[in-house]
Amino acid sequence: MLSIYDSALDVPKLLKEWYESEAQSNYGAYIPFVGTVRSEDGIDGLSFDIYEPILNSWFEAWQKKANEKGAVIKMAHSRGDVMLHESSYIAAVFSPKRRVALEFIDEFVEDFKASAPIWKYDLIDGKRVYAKKRSTAIKGSGILGAKS
């Protein structure tokens, strides 16, 4: 399950909803990751653009991989502005045994950072500044560049 919100995430509500949705599914482990906007470099918050068609297919590929191991992934992300100490990202894995969920949440969040089509901007003095230095080129990038 992938949900996009036009605001900061309501962390207690989402974690509770996800917990309750799988409470009777016989999973032994529920491992959430909650991403919170931190105060650093004078920012007032972060802002996000999302390209949903490719985000959806990227997520579905991960969900299929998880399902093959008897696990399920849930994810929520914000679009637009999210201020300091609010949450913009939650991912969680449910699995029968803890090891699969622990490994999956690590792999999933790392690939999310490297591949999910989401663009981050710092909110500074009312401006939206692309977080270029913290961004990662998607694998296979550069094919349209000048050939050396």
Next chain:
Amino acid sequence: MKREEVKVFYFSKNHSVIIQHLTYLRYNKEKKHKDIFVVKVEFLGPIQKEALELDIVDLNELAVILQEDEEVKEWLESCAVAVNDTLVSSLECPLKDGDKISLLPPVCGG
């Protein structure tokens, strides 16, 4: 639409010289595309550029056009490319009328 109309269309986009060059290349390479293609090219995230509609048959032609584009050429080395929302890894990707190409600059979710 026929080829003559294409030139008028691109002239209005200040791309007439490039398009005529591509037309020349294409007719020498293969002669099967006589009607024009309209392929939409969109620029995602922080690339501040309006979508383009181009008459191109593969991504090699797109590379030629974008490498001449001052607004976008600095992004090309770091952008991934998707055709109809599927990422591609080669310029040898044939295009058809109505295809959508997306340029995805470096990402940072979370």
